[in-house]
Amino acid sequence: MKTVFTKFAVRISAVLVASSLAVAGSTLSLSAADEEGGTVHYPLQKPMEQSWSFSGPFGHYDKAQLQRGLKVYTEVCAACHSMRLLSYRNLGDLGYSEQQIKNYAAEYDVIDGPNDDGEMFERPAKPNDRFKGPYANDKEAISANNGALPPDMSLLAKARAPERGFPTFIFDIFTMYAENGSDYIYSLLVGYPEEAPDGVEVQDGLHYNPYFVSGSALAMAPPLSDELVEYDDGTKATMEQQAKDVTAFLAWAADPNLNDRKQRGFIVILFLLIFAGLLYFTKKKVWSDVAH
Amino acid sequence: MSGHSTYNPTTGFGKFMDSRLPIARLIHDSFVSFPVPRNLNNFYTFGGILMVMLVSQIVTGIVIAMHFTPESTMAFDSVHLLRRDVSYGNTLQSWHAVGASMFFVAVYIHIFRGLYYGSYKAPREVLWILGVVIYLLMMATAFMGYVLPWGQMSYWGAQVITNFFSAIPLVGDTVREYLLGGYAVGNATLNRFFSLHYLLPFMIAGIVILHVWTLHVTGQTNPTGVEVKSKQDVIPFTPYATVKDAFAMVVFMIVMCYFVFFMPDYLGHADNYIMANPLKTPAHIVPEWYFLPFYAVLRAVDFNIGIPFTEIVLIDSKLGGVLAMFGAIAVLFFVPWLDTSDVRSANYRPMYKIFFWLFVANAVFLGYLGSRPAEGIWIPLMKASTFAYFFHFLVIMPLLGWFEKPLPRPASITDAVLAKAGNGGSSHIEGATAEPQSKG
Amino acid sequence: MSEAHASDVTRRDFLYIATGAAGAVAVGGVAWPLVSQMGPNEREKAAGGPVEIDISAVEPGMLITVIWRGKPYFIRHLTETEVASAKQAPEADFIDFDTADARIAAVEGADAEWAIVAANCTHLGCVPTKVDTGLEGWICPCHGSKFDVTGRVMKGPAPTNLPLPPFVFATAEKLVIGADKAGA
Numbered sequence: 051m052k053t054v055f056t057k058f059a060v061r062i063s064a065v066l067v068a069s070s071l072a073v074a075g076s077t078l079s080l081s082a083a084d085e086e087g088g089t090v091h092y093p094l095q096k097p098m099e100q101s102w103s104f105s106g107p108f109g110h111y112d113k114a115q116l117q118r119g120l121k122v123y124t125e126v127c128a129a130c131h132s133m134r135l136l137s138y139r140n141l142g143d144l145g146y147s148e149q150q151i152k153n154y155a156a157e158y159d160v161i162d163g164p165n166d167d168g169e170m171f172e173r174p175a176k177p178n179d180r181f182k183g184p185y186a187n188d189k190e191a192i193s194a195n196n197g198a199l200p201p202d203m204s205l206l207a208k209a210r211a212p213e214r215g216f217p218t219f220i221f222d223i224f225t226m227y228a229e230n231g232s233d234y235i236y237s238l239l240v241g242y243p244e245e246a247p248d249g250v251e252v253q254d255g256l257h258y259n260p261y262f263v264s265g266s267a268l269a270m271a272p273p274l275s276d277e278l279v280e281y282d283d284g285t286k287a288t289m290e291q292q293a294k295d296v297t298a299f300l301a302w303a304a305d306p307n308l309n310d311r312k313q314r315g316f317i318v319i320l321f322l323l324i325f326a327g328l329l330y331f332t333k334k335k336v337w338s339d340v341a342h
Numbered sequence: 343m344s345g346h347s348t349y350n351p352t353t354g355f356g357k358f359m360d361s362r363l364p365i366a367r368l369i370h371d372s373f374v375s376f377p378v379p380r381n382l383n384n385f386y387t388f389g390g391i392l393m394v395m396l397v398s399q400i401v402t403g404i405v406i407a408m409h410f411t412p413e414s415t416m417a418f419d420s421v422h423l424l425r426r427d428v429s430y431g432n433t434l435q436s437w438h439a440v441g442a443s444m445f446f447v448a449v450y451i452h453i454f455r456g457l458y459y460g461s462y463k464a465p466r467e468v469l470w471i472l473g474v475v476i477y478l479l480m481m482a483t484a485f486m487g488y489v490l491p492w493g494q495m496s497y498w499g500a501q502v503i504t505n506f507f508s509a510i511p512l513v514g515d516t517v518r519e520y521l522l523g524g525y526a527v528g529n530a531t532l533n534r535f536f537s538l539h540y541l542l543p544f545m546i547a548g549i550v551i552l553h554v555w556t557l558h559v560t561g562q563t564n565p566t567g568v569e570v571k572s573k574q575d576v577i578p579f580t581p582y583a584t585v586k587d588a589f590a591m592v593v594f595m596i597v598m599c600y601f602v603f604f605m606p607d608y609l610g611h612a613d614n615y616i617m618a619n620p621l622k623t624p625a626h627i628v629p630e631w632y633f634l635p636f637y638a639v640l641r642a643v644d645f646n647i648g649i650p651f652t653e654i655v656l657i658d659s660k661l662g663g664v665l666a667m668f669g670a671i672a673v674l675f676f677v678p679w680l681d682t683s684d685v686r687s688a689n690y691r692p693m694y695k696i697f698f699w700l701f702v703a704n705a706v707f708l709g710y711l712g713s714r715p716a717e718g719i720w721i722p723l724m725k726a727s728t729f730a731y732f733f734h735f736l737v738i739m740p741l742l743g744w745f746e747k748p749l750p751r752p753a754s755i756t757d758a759v760l761a762k763a764g765n766g767g768s769s770h771i772e773g774a775t776a777e778p779q780s781k782g
Numbered sequence: 783m784s785e786a787h788a789s790d791v792t793r794r795d796f797l798y799i800a801t802g803a804a805g806a807v808a809v810g811g812v813a814w815p816l817v818s819q820m821g822p823n824e825r826e827k828a829a830g831g832p833v834e835i836d837i838s839a840v841e842p843g844m845l846i847t848v849i850w851r852g853k854p855y856f857i858r859h860l861t862e863t864e865v866a867s868a869k870q871a872p873e874a875d876f877i878d879f880d881t882a883d884a885r886i887a888a889v890e891g892a893d894a895e896w897a898i899v900a901a902n903c904t905h906l907g908c909v910p911t912k913v914d915t916g917l918e919g920w921i922c923p924c925h926g927s928k929f930d931v932t933g934r935v936m937k938g939p940a941p942t943n944l945p946l947p948p949f950v951f952a953t954a955e956k957l958v959i960g961a962d963k964a965g966a
Contacts (some may be wrong), residue, residue, distance in 0.1 A: 089717050092625070107604060135422050139828050178828040201616075205422070211612035213626075216710065228605050231612065264625050304615070307425070307432045314433065315603020318811070322596045325808060328801040329589040335794055336581045341763045342380045405816055409823075427824040430815035588805075 093212050094260040095241070097233035100294065104301060105229050107316065110309045111302050113145040118281050119299025120144060122292050125279050127203065130195065130270075132183025135204035136303055139177040143306055151177050158182040196255050198269030207231040207297070207304040212263055232301045237261040239293035242272040348375045372558060377576035378583050379564035381759050386562070387590035388452040390583075394591055395445045396550065400543050402438040403487075406431075410490065412536035414529040417492035418617040436606040442484050443609040444598045446632035449477060457677075458698055460686035461563045467678040469556040472549055474674045479546045481633070481671075486539040488630060492532060493614030498627045500527045500535070509661040526620065566758045567687030568751060575755040626715060634712030635705055635731075640667040641716045642728040666728065673735045680735055682743025690749040694742050701734045832960035834952065842894070845912050847901055850959045854901035854909060855947055856933070857957065858919070860886065864931040865895050867917045875917075877935045878942045885932035885946065892954040899933035899944035910944075920944075 103112040120141070123133070138155035146154070156174040160182055163170035175182060183202075185191035192199050201209075211230040214222060221227075238261045246258035246267075256267035274289045274296075281287050302308070349370040351360045360367055409428055411420035424431040453473070456462060462470035485503060489496045504521050508514040523530030561570055570576055577583075601608060609631060613624040629637050643663040648655040657665065673680075688695045708727045714720040752758035822830075830851045837857060840846055845858040860868075868882040887896045901909050903922040910920035910929060919931035928937040933944030948962040 089715065091715075135419065135426065137825070137828070139824075140426075176831075178825065178831065205615040208607060209612050209615035211607075223605070223608065226604055228607065311432060311436075311603055311606070315599060318599050318603065319596060321804075321807070321811070322592055322599060325801075325804040326589065326592040326596065328797065328804050329585065329592055332797055332801045333585045333589050335797060336585050340380055340577055340582065341759050401816065405819055408819070423823070423825065427826075429818040429821055429823070431819060431823070433815060434819060 090266075092265055093234075093263050094266060095237075097212060097230065097237040097261060098241075099233050100229075100236055102229050102232055102298065102301070104298070104308055106226060107312060109312065111143075111298065114283060115295050115298045116144045116302050117146075118283065118285060118291075118295040119297070119302075121279055121281065122274075122296035123203070123299055126273055126292075127296065128184060130184055130191070130200040131203045132185070132191075132200075133181040133204050133303060134183055134202055136181045137178055138175060138181065140306060143302065148177070155179060195269065200270070203300055203303065205304045207235060207301040209304075210234045210263055229301070231304070232297050234261065234263065235300060236293050236297045239274055239297070240290055347371050372554070372579075373584070374578065374580040376558060376579040377570070377573075378562055378579055379570055379575060379755050380577045380582075381564050381566065381755050382562065382583070382586075383565055384586075384590055385451065385455040385458075386564075387587045388448050388455065389557075390587035391448050391591050391594050392445070392452060393550065395441060395448055396543065396547060399438065399441050399445060400547070402434050402441065403540070403543065406434050406438055407540065410536075412490070412533050414492060414532050414618070417490060417532060421491045432606075433602065436602045440598060440601045440606060440609060442487060443630070443632065444594070444601070445480065446484070448594070449480065450632075453477070454702060457701075458688045459563050459565060460567055460681065460683075460688070462678045463681065463686050464678070466556070466560050466563070469553065469560060470678055471675055472553040472556060474671075476546055476549050476553060477674075478671065479542055479549065483539060483542040483546065484630065484632070486535040486542070488614075489532065489535045490539060491614060492618045494616045494618055494622075494624050495611045495614040495627065497527055497618035497620065498623055499629060500531060502627065503629075504531075506664045506667075509664045511661070563686065564755060565687060565689060566752055566755055567685060567690065568753075568755055568758070571754045572756070628713050631709065631713075634710070635708040636667050636670055636712070638708045638712035638724045639670045639728045639731065640664065641712075642666065642721075642724040644716070644721065670728075670731060673732065677735065677739070680739045682740050683746060683748070684743070685748040685751065687751075690751050691742070691746055692749060693746045697734060697738050697742070701731075704730045704734070830960070832958050835957045835959065836955060837896075837957050838955040843914075847909075848959065850947065855959060856897065856899050856901045856912075856920075856944075858897040858899075858912075858931065860895045860897055860931055863916075864919075868930055868932050871917055871930065875936055876930075877938060877940075880934060880943060882932055882934075885934065885943070887949070887951075889951045889954045894954075896957075897932045898949055898957070898959070899946055901944070903927055903940050904935070904942045904944060905938075905940040 102109065103115065104110055123131075138151055141151050141154065142148070155177055158175040158179075159172045160175045160179050161170050162173050165171055181204075183191075185194060188199055208231050212234055214227075214230065238259060241261040242257060242259050246252045250258060250266060252258045252267045256269060257271050258267045260266070262268045274292050276289050277287050278289075278292060279287055285291060305311075347367055347370070349360075349364075349367040351357045351366065356366060359365070406424060409420060409424040409431065411417055421435065425435050426432070428434075456470065456473070485499070489500045504518055504527065507521055508518040510517055519525060521531075522528070523534055564570075611628070611630070613627075616624075628634065640663045643666050644659050645662070646655045646659050647657040647662055683691060683694065685691050688698055704727055708724075708731060711720060711724045711727055716724070752761065833848065833850050835846075835848050835857065837846075837859075840857065840859045842859050842861045843864075845856055847854045847856055849855075865882075865886065868886070871882070873879045885897065885899075887898055888894065897919070903910050903924065905922065905925055905927050908922050908924035910922040910927070913919065913921055917930050918928055918936070919933065920929040921927070922929075922940065925939050926937070927935060927940035929935055929940070929944060933946075935941070935943050947959050949957060949959045950962055952958050
């Protein structure tokens with residue numbers, strides 16, 4: 051068995067080496083092409099990799115961080131960005147009590163109806179209502195933001211994933227790297243330079259950011275600054291801290307079942323390993339009387 | 343196949359049924375007493391794994407369809423409602439999505455195994471062709487399934503793939519409109535893709551039955567490529583193959599669970615977490631990884647083919663690309679006749695063995711190219727790699743039969759097994775084909 | 783020799799049984815999520831929370847139907863005659879006897895008595911039609927079951943009375959269905 055796999059592994063690595071040589075060769079010539087004015091690929095800079103409490107096989111969300119993140123979202127992001135797949139009741143995951151969630155929801159008015167008179171009416175939101183967005187629809191959002199649509203944030207941490215490149219994307223399988231979207235959001239939030247580098251022209255109304263995934267500049271002005279929000283738990287609200295907290299919050303919003311998922315996976319794989327072991331010995335026993 | 347059934351009903355009910363609906367006999371003959379070569383290695387377990395994957399996809403698919411709304415304004419949300427609010431919803435949805443990828447992992451290993459051991463050669467041509475039909479149906483099913491969550495990649499994938507059909511001269515645009523049920527990809531498209539995505543797996547299951555039937559008529563190949571000659575060469579399916587397949591399946595499931603539970607998005611694409619928007623194409627649109635080699639072939643043809651020194655274009659680049667892409671799949675149908683060698687297994691074909699591994703490397707590279715933008719150095723590389731793909735099937739395979747000097751083959755499977763056992767496993771047979779597993 | 787052989791057999795049996803048991807666990811582990819997903823989802827469960835109903839406009843003799851958890855409930859403001867006949871009706875008239883007091887709800891201090899019952903017949907789920915013939919309150923259009931004004935079954939095939947939902951009067955004018963404590 052061992053010899054088979056060793057030899058097979060040699061084969062596979064030969065294939066991989068051959069392909070990677072080809073890729074490396076072509077990458078060299080590609081960078082040459084870039085200098086000659088080939089297509090520019092975004093983002094200009096790869097996201098900065100951060101350490102997250104929810105990375106790795108045993109990673110899980112830090113509730114205190116999510117609560118801080120919710121505060122940043124509520125006080126800053128929510129002015130332009132909707133969160134339409136989330137319901138207020140989901141905030142229970144962040145450790146809030148039912149009453150706290152009711153109070154949070156009640157700050158928003160949602161449209162309900164029709165009532166018995168056939169009219170739509172406004173009422174305070176309830177826990178089972180979805181997060182109320184800042185705009186009635188996309189068109190209103192676009193017109194209020196000089197023609198740019200602030201993306202919905204409920205899946206943002208999954209919907210942004212700058213390319214990792216070869217061979218990093220292969221290593222990612224083994225390092226269990228799945229925080230590409232979070233690294234991206236964090237980098238974008240803290241990545242606005244004071245000024246665009248020399249020679250880069252930035253259109254009016256846009257803001258240069260080398261981390262932006264689909265251009266060199268985006269419509270959103272730098273949204274965060276030091277002490278923009280005041281944290282209830284006394285954490286110092288530096289810009290980086292706020293960026294990190296709100297990113298964690300967005301990661302939770304996009305993947306609220308992460309804790310359960312990883313725990314479940316751990317149990318399932320542990321069981322399968324035991325099952326595989328039993329089957330291996332059963333197989334050995336069954337085949338022991340046959341030369342093959 | 344041994345020819346006559348060894349099933350012997352013992353109970354009264356068994357005898358009653360056996361003379362009316364001998365289904366127990368069928369199962370016994372197919373999965374219990376069915377003789378398999380004793381020297382099959384672990385690469386031969388993927389047929390069983392594929393059957394399990396098909397069942398797993400059908401079962402999870404039926405279950406998540408209970409929560410899905412095939413309507414263009416609600417489909418995206420219904421998938422995420424499933425992931426967020428349904429008990430085990432996110433596991434089931436990930437299992438189905440990752441399962442599609444793992445299905446293709448298994449089918450590619452299965453196909454390469456067939457190519458290596460010459461499993462397509464007489465008398466197994468029909469077995470091979472049915473396999474290619476299953477592969478085609480799998481591609482159609484996977485494509486339509488990917489459209490259902492109605493994300494950006496779903497939408498633009500549907501846009502691009504259905505445009506293949508507009509390349510058909512004269513009637514192309516009409517064909518595409520009938521395919522879409524509208525002038526563009528829209529609600530009607532989503533509805534019919536849902537309907538067909540639900541139907542096709544059952545058609546696959548039907549052809550799988552034929553595939554297994556032909557297999558049981560011709561019997562399995564084995565790493566030596568020598569046909570079964572005596573009872574000594576074979577062992578009954580149960581318990582030998584059953585327990586071996588079960589072990590391989592569980593190992594395969596461990597790999598799958600790693601992705602489902604720890605990296606559910608690794609094999610997918612981030613843009614599909616954005617709801618479909620007909621006004622905005624994502625910057626890099628690429629198909630799922632299992633279509634990438636064919637996508638590279640499609641894009642390799644960026645030139646018109648016409649009569650030299652005139653302006654007359656016979657095949658424009660669009661039609662050319664589509665033809666090349668379908669050709670890359672169609673060529674598989676002819677493999678049984680393109681390979682002219684008398685020798686079945688690559689173990690005894692020193693030159694074919696080298697070309698086989700080059701072909702594998704090229705196919706992997708072609709997949710990588712499929713994920714690259716069509717610009718700069720990538721275009722000539724796509725062309726070269728596409729050329730190598732067709733060259734392997736259309737030139738190397740037919741020619742090797744004449745030029746290659748095969749190694750001496752064993753007289754029988756039993757001879758091969760005993761020879762290997764005799765010299766302590768250090769046989770000259772190399773690599774993946776050597777020992778199927780360690781001795782018990 | 784034979785001893786070694788015997789121990790080999792037990793070891794093998796143990797191995798086979800353990801493997802079979804693990805296989806059974808695997809089958810169960812696969813089946814559980816497939817069954818579990820069939821239940822109401824979180825949104826549905828949360829939507830099943832209590833509903834508040836304004837009953838100020840419901841005059842004696844009137845009936846309104848409200849929806850809680852997707853099912854209809856009758857809220858019937860009983861007249862004095864209806865209350866009196868329900869209280870006097872002999873036990874023999876009913877299939878599933880319960881006292882009228884147990885089925886009539888009233889707000890302390892307010893002069894109003896209510897029948898608050900599920901609106902699906904306990905036979906096969908049709909919605910009974912309101913009738914005003916003294917003691918008789920509803921007749922089911924599907925199979926002819928009869929209920930009195932408090933929802934007690936008087937004639938089959940319905941086997942049991944219309945069930946009472948959990949409810950509470952938040953005020954004399956506001957009824958909450960789905961909770962049996964105020965403020966919930």
